[in-house]
Amino acid sequence: MAAATDDAGDSNEMIRVVSSDGEHFEMPEAAANLSLVLRHMIEDDCADAAGIPLAVVAAKPLAKIVDYCTKHAAKSSGLTIEEAEELKRFDAEFIEVDTDMLYDLLVAADFMGVEGLSKLAVQRTADLIKGKTPEQNRETFGIVNDFTPEEEEEICKENEWAFQITKPPSRLC
Amino acid sequence: MLTERRETKRTSRNSGLQCKFTGDTIAGGCRDYYHPRLGLYEESLVPVGRTVEEIVFSTPATRAWSDVLKWLPARTVSELSLVCREWRAMVTTNRFIRSHGVHANLIAKHPRIKLVRDLFGGKFADIDDLIISGDSPTVFESTSFICSQPCHGLNLGRYLSWHLVLNPCTGYKVELPYNGWGRVALGYDAATGRHVVVCLAYAKRNLETRCYELLSQIMLVGGDNEWERAEPPPRPVADDVPPAYAKGKIYWMVDSRLGAPPSSAAAAF
Numbered sequence: 001m002a003a004a005t006d007d008a009g010d011s012n013e014m015i016r017v018v019s020s021d022g023e024h025f026e027m028p029e030a031a032a033n034l035s036l037v038l039r040h041m042i043e044d045d046c047a048d049a050a051g052i053p054l055a056v057v058a059a060k061p062l063a064k065i066v067d068y069c070t071k072h073a074a075k076s077s078g079l080t081i082e083e084a085e086e087l088k089r090f091d092a093e094f095i096e097v098d099t100d101m102l103y104d105l106l107v108a109a110d111f112m113g114v115e116g117l118s119k120l121a122v123q124r125t126a127d128l129i130k131g132k133t134p135e136q137n138r139e140t141f142g143i144v145n146d147f148t149p150e151e152e153e154e155i156c157k158e159n160e161w162a163f164q165i166t167k168p169p170s171r172l173c
Numbered sequence: 174m175l176t177e178r179r180e181t182k183r184t185s186r187n188s189g190l191q192c193k194f195t196g197d198t199i200a201g202g203c204r205d206y207y208h209p210r211l212g213l214y215e216e217s218l219v220p221v222g223r224t225v226e227e228i229v230f231s232t233p234a235t236r237a238w239s240d241v242l243k244w245l246p247a248r249t250v251s252e253l254s255l256v257c258r259e260w261r262a263m264v265t266t267n268r269f270i271r272s273h274g275v276h277a278n279l280i281a282k283h284p285r286i287k288l289v290r291d292l293f294g295g296k297f298a299d300i301d302d303l304i305i306s307g308d309s310p311t312v313f314e315s316t317s318f319i320c321s322q323p324c325h326g327l328n329l330g331r332y333l334s335w336h337l338v339l340n341p342c343t344g345y346k347v348e349l350p351y352n353g354w355g356r357v358a359l360g361y362d363a364a365t366g367r368h369v370v371v372c373l374a375y376a377k378r379n380l381e382t383r384c385y386e387l388l389s390q391i392m393l394v395g396g397d398n399e400w401e402r403a404e405p406p407p408r409p410v411a412d413d414v415p416p417a418y419a420k421g422k423i424y425w426m427v428d429s430r431l432g433a434p435p436s437s438a439a440a441a442f
Contacts, residue, residue, distance in 0.1 A: 056233055106237045118240065125241045134255040146258050155255055 015042065016051030017066075023059035024051055031069035036113025056111050061104035068094060068117050095124045099141055102128075226266045229259075239263055243276045247342040274326070287341045289318050292332055295344035324418045325361035327368055327394070338370060338394050352390055352400045358416040359394075360423045368394035371403075371423060373410055378431065385409050385431045408432060 015032040017025050032038040032047075041052050054062065071090055075083055097105070106125055109117040129137055138145055147155070230236055242250055242264060250273065254261040263269055278285075287297040303309070321329040330337045336357050339346040349357070355374025362369055370392045377386040389405040392398070409431035410416075416425045 103237075106241070107233050110237045110240060111233050122241050122244065126244050129241065129245065129253070130249060134252060137253065137256050143257050143260075145256070147255070147261075152255065155261070 015047050016049065017062065018051040018053045019057055019059040019062045020055055021059050023062070025059075025062055025066050027066045027070050028073060031066070031073035034069045034073055034114055034116070035065075036115075038112065054108075054112065057108040058104065061101065061108045064094070064097075064101070064105060065108060065112065065114060065117065069114065072116060091120055095120050099128070103141065226268050229262050229266055230268065235259060235263055239269055239272070243269065243273045246277065247273070247340075248344070251343055289341075292318065292330070292337070292346075295339070295346050297341040297344065321359055321415070322418065324359045325368065327359065327361075329357060329359035329370070331357070336370075338368065347394060347398065349392065350398060350400065355388070356410065356412045356416060356425075358418065358423045358425070360418045361421070363421055367396075370394060371416075372400065373406070373412070373425070375412065380430050383431050383433075 013029045014026045015029050015038065017027070017032070017038070019025070029042065032042060037054075038047075038052060041047055046052060057065070072087070075087055079087070095102070095105075102121060102125060105117065106121040109121055128140060132140065135145075137143070145152075230239070238260065242253060242260075245253070250264055254264050264273075286300040288300060288303070290296040290298050298308075316333060319331045326342075327338055327340050330339055334351075334354065336349040336354070337346050338349065338359060349370060352372060353374060355372050357370060357372045360369050360371060361367075372390045372392075374388050374390075375385060376388050377384065379385070387405040387409060389403045390400040391403045392400050406425065409428045410425040411428040414426040416423050418424075
């Protein structure tokens with residue numbers, strides 16, 4: 001119990017993390033604790049001055065994630081209605097990013113186990129996918145169509161019922 | 174368990190030993206220049222490496238995409254299987270189908286209701302969409318369409334003398350071939366992962382002598398679409414009460430007017 005109180009008292013301690021491309025970032029321990037991976041590393045005393053290396057997270061998304069965690073950790077408990085509203089506005093603005101960044105955040109949040117951010121990125125991505133044809137989705141997310149035309153036709157036939165509203169890509173028909 | 178086995182393989186290679194098939198009885202007699210001998214084996218599909226599912230889900234990107242797609246409606250997901258090989262491989266794994274089933278139904282705050290717009294064209298309208306859009310569609314005629322409870326994602330529907338197995342989310346439907354009809358029920362066999370349709374009909378029934386002859390036919394959904402004769406249930410069933418599916422079994426009411434005097438009210442098989 002005493003140890004727990006000490007930890008809480010030490011929450012202004014800074015945790016260093018290193019991106020896959022070697023950039024260093026710092027955030028308060030309370031912010032790092034929002035990531036499951038970082039929390040486990042801290043609990044296991046793996047957080048030292050050299051910083052925790054994050055092998056699959058590049059500097060750009062990591063900077064955003066540090067921002068997100070810092071903001072959310074500062075306002076984690078006992079929120080007033082105004083503060084909750086402000087946090088919601090922050091989230092809405094935060095996730096207004098291009099699809100490349102959104103994709104990076106999606107993967108990074110999943111990897112680091114930042115639940116709130118994961119949900120935010122998933123929701124935003126799902127909203128972007130909805131109501132689009134496969135071709136539009138490929139364009140949006142920069143995905144290469146690696147099916148041969150024959151395979152594509154086969155799948156179209158197999159799922160015929162699913163393509164009554166959205167027609168299969170024009171190059172087939 | 175598997176990692177351990179891989180580990181052993183690697184160390185034995187590093188130490189210059191070669192793997193030989195030898196029975197336990199001759200253990201110790203195995204040297205590099207001995208030829209392989211007979212060993213015991215079992216018929217098994219247990220993989221040495223990773224399963225296809227593990228390979229598909231091994232990249233962080235696939236796991237992230239699967240997190241997104243599992244929240245989308247089934248119809249959207251089936252369209253998205255056309256985007257690229259990676260997505261198609263992912264959405265067709267059992268792991269994804271299971272987690273999609275959990276999540277896509279989780280976000281619904283009330284029972285999902287669909288209206289039949291065109292049964293044979295497989296067109297259904299979600300009542301939530303209709304409320305949002307304010308549309309009032311022409312709904313499938315006035316003749317009643319009788320729909321069973323959902324059974325592992327599919328429903329059994331009856332309209333006039335047609336029986337259909339359908340998935341109202343995707344529009345998938347199979348018309349059952351005519352077999353004289355009786356009481357038809359839909360079940361799901363978790364062991365084989367297949368839906369099964371059962372049809373029970375009376376060939377003979379005499380309420381005075383309590384004699385009866387019950388015919389039982391079954392059909393696998395998505396198979397060759399042909400009925401097969403099956404062993405009839407041990408008790409006479411009431412054909413005026415709809416059967417119910419629960420946890421791998423189809424329950425029918427027993428017709429107390431037939432057969433030996435009843436001791437319980439329901440039979441399961």
